[in-house]
Amino acid sequence: MNPFETLRFAVGGLAANKVRSALTMLGVLIGVAAVIILLAVGNGSSQSVKDSIEKLGTNSLTISSGGGFGGGRGASSTSTKPLTVDDARALADPSSAPHVKSVAPEVTTSQTAIYDGTSHTVGQVVGTYPAYFEASNSKVDKGDYFSADDVLNSRKVAVIGSTTATDLFGTVSPVGKKIDIGGTPFTVVGVLATKGGTGFQDPDDTVVAPLPTVQNAFTGFGSISQILVEATSADATTPAQNEITTVLMGTHGLKDPSALDFRVSSQESLLSTQSDTNKTFTVLLGAVAAISLLVGGIGITNIMLVTVTERTREIGIRKAIGAPRGVILGQFLAESTLLSLIGGGLGVVAGLIGSHFRIVGIKPVVIPESVWGAFAVAVAIGLFFGGYPANRAASLRPIEALRHE
Amino acid sequence: MRLGLGRLDALRGRTGAHRRADGPAPEAEEGPWGPPPVIEVRALLKTYGHGDATVRALGGPPDPLTGASPGVDLLVEQGDLIAVMGSSGSGKSTLMNILGCLDVPTSGRYLLDGIDVGGLDEHQLSLVRNRKIGFVFQSFNLVPRTPALAQVELPLAYAGVKSAERRRRALAALELVGLADRVDHRPNELSGGQQQRVAVARALVTAPAMLLADEPTGNLDSHSTEEVLSIVDRLNASGRTVVLITHEDEVARHAKRVVRLVDGQVVSDVRQAPVDGPPPALRDPALFRAAAPQALTGGAL
Numbered sequence: 135m136n137p138f139e140t141l142r143f144a145v146g147g148l149a150a151n152k153v154r155s156a157l158t159m160l161g162v163l164i165g166v167a168a169v170i171i172l173l174a175v176g177n178g179s180s181q182s183v184k185d186s187i188e189k190l191g192t193n194s195l196t197i198s199s200g201g202g203f204g205g206g207r208g209a210s211s212t213s214t215k216p217l218t219v220d221d222a223r224a225l226a227d228p229s230s231a232p233h234v235k236s237v238a239p240e241v242t243t244s245q246t247a248i249y250d251g252t253s254h255t256v257g258q259v260v261g262t263y264p265a266y267f268e269a270s271n272s273k274v275d276k277g278d279y280f281s282a283d284d285v286l287n288s289r290k291v292a293v294i295g296s297t298t299a300t301d302l303f304g305t306v307s308p309v310g311k312k313i314d315i316g317g318t319p320f321t322v323v324g325v326l327a328t329k330g331g332t333g334f335q336d337p338d339d340t341v342v343a344p345l346p347t348v349q350n351a352f353t354g355f356g357s358i359s360q361i362l363v364e365a366t367s368a369d370a371t372t373p374a375q376n377e378i379t380t381v382l383m384g385t386h387g388l389k390d391p392s393a394l395d396f397r398v399s400s401q402e403s404l405l406s407t408q409s410d411t412n413k414t415f416t417v418l419l420g421a422v423a424a425i426s427l428l429v430g431g432i433g434i435t436n437i438m439l440v441t442v443t444e445r446t447r448e449i450g451i452r453k454a455i456g457a458p459r460g461v462i463l464g465q466f467l468a469e470s471t472l473l474s475l476i477g478g479g480l481g482v483v484a485g486l487i488g489s490h491f492r493i494v495g496i497k498p499v500v501i502p503e504s505v506w507g508a509f510a511v512a513v514a515i516g517l518f519f520g521g522y523p524a525n526r527a528a529s530l531r532p533i534e535a536l537r538h539e
Numbered sequence: 540m541r542l543g544l545g546r547l548d549a550l551r552g553r554t555g556a557h558r559r560a561d562g563p564a565p566e567a568e569e570g571p572w573g574p575p576p577v578i579e580v581r582a583l584l585k586t587y588g589h590g591d592a593t594v595r596a597l598g599g600p601p602d603p604l605t606g607a608s609p610g611v612d613l614l615v616e617q618g619d620l621i622a623v624m625g626s627s628g629s630g631k632s633t634l635m636n637i638l639g640c641l642d643v644p645t646s647g648r649y650l651l652d653g654i655d656v657g658g659l660d661e662h663q664l665s666l667v668r669n670r671k672i673g674f675v676f677q678s679f680n681l682v683p684r685t686p687a688l689a690q691v692e693l694p695l696a697y698a699g700v701k702s703a704e705r706r707r708r709a710l711a712a713l714e715l716v717g718l719a720d721r722v723d724h725r726p727n728e729l730s731g732g733q734q735q736r737v738a739v740a741r742a743l744v745t746a747p748a749m750l751l752a753d754e755p756t757g758n759l760d761s762h763s764t765e766e767v768l769s770i771v772d773r774l775n776a777s778g779r780t781v782v783l784i785t786h787e788d789e790v791a792r793h794a795k796r797v798v799r800l801v802d803g804q805v806v807s808d809v810r811q812a813p814v815d816g817p818p819p820a821l822r823d824p825a826l827f828r829a830a831a832p833q834a835l836t837g838g839a840l
């Protein structure tokens with residue numbers, strides 16, 4: 135018996151029960167495709183988060199109120215002073231913070247915008263200074279930014295994100311139009327370029343307006359949400375961070391650098407926490423996928439067991455006319471390997487095709503190792519789990535097999 | 540495969556002595572003690588189950604004094620045509636399965652062509668089943684969904700014969716059983732008699748030393764029975780040893796020797812024709828045919 139003949143016997147065996155063979159292959163197919171697609175989704179989401187964080191700019195720092203990283207330490211400070219516009223002004227002083235290029239205090243709120251009867255809940259209404267645009271890497275696509283003059287005069291002007299623009303205006307150009315945000319009329323002066331990316335908040339669903347205008351209309355003139363700082367260069371973020379800490383300890387009257395009531399985070403640190411979350415996400419998806427692959431493998435075992443039991447008489451006949459154990463073992467092994475090879479191969483194809491579609495807003499990015507890994511695991515499962523019933527069948531004495539009912 | 544067969548021959552101690560040529564007629568090897576028996580069975584015993592539930596399928600009831608069963612002794616000479624008869628449950632199939640190396644005896648020795656089968660491992664046994672024995676079952680036992688030609692090629696495929704040669708020999712075997720025009724038919728497209736003839740072709744395609752048939756005509760009508768038996772007669776006339784089980788006198792009439800089993804023991808052993816020479820049916824065909832009705836009516840009474 136040469137390998138070609140063993141293969142021919144195996145194909146014959148599979149063809150004898152097409153529906154069952156097809157269903158088994160489907161099990162493997164789904165397992166392999168699930169591994170490839172789910173891992174690609176996990177990978178795609180971490181990639182897009184990375185991209186969108188990089189889009190924010192790598193030399194910007196964000197100052198927010200509360201304890202530093204490490205948790206719980208903020209509680210030890212006697213009082214937590216909120217961030218104010220004065221803090222931002224202190225940071226803008228080039229003599230005390232030479233590595234700071236620009237400072238943009240931010241207040242954020244969520245409001246409903248209405249234009250011509252169309253209403254849209256804006257994810258983020260930001261009140262800030264013009265420096266915000268550069269520090270947050272937000273570029274205007276149509277129209278213009280608002281100016282420092284608009285801030286000084288608390289003009290009711292706004293730059294809107296691309297999602298907000300399409301939701302409110304559709305194909306109409308928003309520039310120069312008046313929209314109503316939370317009861318206050320704003321004139322749209324510009325539309326931001328699409329940032330894209332994923333995450334739980336669409337970065338393009340935003341309205342950016344002068345700080346005093348937003349404070350006046352919605353948040354009041356008390357504390358601000360955060361301060362966005364741009365360092366002079368990407369290398370200057372660390373000295374800038376130190377300068378910011380020193381200045382704010384002064385304005386907040388703090389002595390102990392281990393008990394701060396604010397925290398300064400760079401995009402880099404954001405990036406690492408985000409990618410950690412994403413890794414967990416990917417691992418979870420991978421586990422789900424691995425389970426489905428295992429279930430596919432159990433399917434093969436089950437089918438091989440049933441096939442062998444059903445064909446025990448045939449095995450007896452073959453042994454009676456002199457089929458050696460190895461040949462019978464080979465035939466059944468070849469059958470299960472073929473099942474898993476074809477099922478796995480189709481699974482790879484299905485997985486690669488499936489990865490071309492957006493899944494829950496994420497563009498999957500295929501991990502090449504997952505393709506090889508899933509395929510190899512499928513084939514290994516076929517060999518291993520197919521081998522067990524095949525071995526059982528081949529070990530039967532001919533008469534035992536022939537008497538089998 | 541070939542190496543394995545060499546090992547078998549070495550086991551026997553007479554390398555190649557019994558490797559037969561392709562042709563049906565084996566050159567009888569006349570040693571100082573004559574040709575060795577094809578089958579030599581000594582004190583063969585087969586029981587099923589344990590304790591009180593023990594069934595003695597073969598070997599007879601235990602001796603009241605010693606508690607040991609006498610067992611079955613049987614010698615089958617080369618070229619013989621033996622019919623094993625007996626009522627249902629007398630152990631015929633049990634004996635045949637052991638002779639065909641499909642089952643193993645509980646105790647006793649079985650020498651096939653001089654080799655002690657009990658000492659063979661799994662792989663050697665498969666070689667023995669493939670090369671030395673052709674087995675025909677009452678229920679045909681063809682591989683399902685497989686056309687006649689592939690069916691007959693199967694033992695050759697397991698023997699490692701090349702595809703072209705395999706085809707040639709399988710076609711020749713099918714020709715011999717008169718099924719040259721049914722090579723592409725699957726078992727479910729053949730009549731019982733045709734299926735059994737395919738099974739006979741499959742059994743003899745490897746040119747085995749002996750043909751074992753367990754009630755080969757048990758499921759066939761009288762016409763198909765005659766067809767199969769005439770093939771058996773011709774095979775035996777060309778030198779092949781045949782052992783067949785039957786409970787029909789009509790079938791037993793074709794045998795050179797009739798062995799009767801009762802309760803797993805040989806109770807009678809009658810020679811109807813000499814080992815050498817053609818089987819009764821071919822000795823004087825006209826007379827044999829003429830005797831048939833009498834054999835049916837008078838012979839059985």
Ligand SMILES: Nc1ncnc2c1ncn2[C@@H]1O[C@H](COP(=O)(O)OP(=O)(O)O)[C@@H](O)[C@H]1O
Binds near residue numbers: 587625628629631633
């Ligand atoms: N696998 C088995 N398990 C238990 N008893 C068996 C088995 N095979 C055969 N027997 C018993 O052995 C005896 C002989 O059976 P068998 O050789 O098939 O008889 P027959 O002469 O009809 O072919 C019967 O009594 C039968 O019940």
Ligand SMILES: [Mg+2]
Binds near residue numbers: 633
């Ligand atoms: Mg029987």
